[in-house]
Structure formats: C-alpha cells, structure tokens
Amino acid sequence: MKIEVEVVMFSAGLKARLYTVRLPGQAEAETTRFFNRMLTDVRYKSDKRFGTALRTLLDWLDRIARLEGALLRLFRTGEGYGQALPIDKGPLRLYCYRFDDRNLLVCGGGIKTAQTVQDSPDCLPHFNLMNHVVKALRRQHVGPERLPTNAEQAYILEIDIPDDEYPG
Template sequence: MKYAQLIELPDLRLSKVTFYSIRLEENTRSEFADFLVRMKSQQQTVGQLGELVRVIQNIGTKYGAQKHFFRHENAASALPPPHFHYVDIEDYGVRLYCIRLSDSVVVLLNGDRKTTQKAQNCPLCAKHFTLANRLARKIDEAIRDGYIRLIYKELEQDEDFEIIL
C-alpha cells in the first residue's frame, strides 16, 4: 500500500489561488517539485516550462483557476490551457497534470512531454496521467467524507490524514 500527503506550496500562495501538491511516501520532493527539476534538466522542455510557469502565475495572480484554463483529463485536469499553443514544437508539448478543486485551490502534480495524441498511450505521460486521475478520485472522496475541507483558498485536513493509493 502506498501513501501520499497533500502539501501546500508556500511559494505559490498567490492572491487568487493557493496551490498545493502531493508528496508520495517514498519521495522527498513533491510531485510538482519533481516535475520542475526534470523539465529544467531537459533542453527541449526549458522554454515550454517557462511558458507554463507564467500560465500558473497568471492564474494565481490575475484570473483565478477558472475552468476554461484547464484541459479536462478524465477525473483530473492538465495545463497548459486547451487554447494555448507552444511556439516551435514538433509534438504535443509539456503537460502538467493537476486537480482543480475550485476557482481558488489547485493541486499541481507531475507530467512530461506529451508525444502521442492520447496521454494514456504516451510513454512519457501515461504514469503521470494515471496517478493524477487516481489522486483526483481519492481527493474527491476525502472531501465528500469530510477528511478534507475546502475553505475559500485553503484545504483544511485532519492532522494525520494521508491518501491511500
């Protein structure tokens, strides 16, 4: 059995949105921190990562996490927005999987460069897509059961709450 913790990203507590991530029990970094480290280390994704970070900053400071900024990916979501196109790329671009809980709370997860039309068929994205959807269902269930409470820009959770995967 695997466990995961929902953690706030203090550097991404912005005026309109508070961003969170997930830390899996076997990792020292959050899923979002892992995504940033991996994308920064790949020459072909550095520019796309910069554009994606600007999208996150704009959502957090200007617009809020409105639904149209997120790609629908089954139970989860993804960035960049569906209307966004990276400049000069040969594939589908970098995808960051996330869970939009409200206009003011988003859980940023992990992702990679999408090389196939369907994420579940992509050798780079499939595992991130699958985990994001599993986590989205578990978090929705925890909210329904009262283990996680959504209070404006905050996620309040029982002190010892962990997500069982």
C-alpha cells in the same frame, strides 16, 4: 497498493492557492520533481521548444495564483479526473485538479510524445497518479477547507494505486 501521500502547499497568490502531492519517501513534491526533471532532461537543453514550454507552464501557474485564479475556462478537460493546464502546443503536460476558483492541486507531468496521454509513456504515470489522488479526494469528500494553509502543514491522503502505475 495503498499509499499515503501528502498534499502540501506549493504556492499562494492573491487569487488562488496551489497545492501539490509528495509521495512516500520523496523529499520533493511532484510538481517540484517535474520542473527539476525537465530542467535536467537532455532533450530540454537541446530543443528550444522545451524551454519555451517550461516557461509557459510557470507563467500559467503564476497567472493562476496571482492574477486570475483557477477559473474553469482556463483548463482543458481530459480523459480522466485530472486536467491539463491550457497549453495546446509544446511537448510538456502538467496535470491538475481544480477544486474551485481559489484552489488548484498541481501534480506532475511529462513529455507528451503522442496524440493521447495513454500513448505517451512519460506522461501516463503522472496522469494516472493525478487521477488516483482525485478519486481519493472525492471518495473522502476532501475539499479545500481541509487542505493546508501554509507550507509547513500537510494533509495526509490514503490512495489506492496499482503497483504498475506507481510513478515513485
């Protein structure tokens, strides 16, 4: 199916701008939905690793925006176009796409329960969404110069995503 997603500003710091994606009919962007979902997940409240992993993800996003930028060396390449934040340990994954050192698209993520993302049912829809967004960005030659410069703006991007991969 073809859908229009909004690419919106998530955060901006001295070193990088962070963007996220909002799906049709959703009030919150994918990154916000991820953090809200993790904060209300029963496993988060009962497993100390979730709290540590969530704080680590937030610290990395802050570090990228304020201190270092989206430097290539900070990201793990994966099985698709998207990349995961450089967190090797812990149960959470948050998928990103690095435009350049000053611009990062952060999407959603999930709880990684297996060695590969394809075998982690909570991560896979978010990983697939990130890859479909990146394919559309590349196909339409969308770079950071076309993205919003403030929180009130949105860039509308049409993506193709199979019905069975839609995470909405």
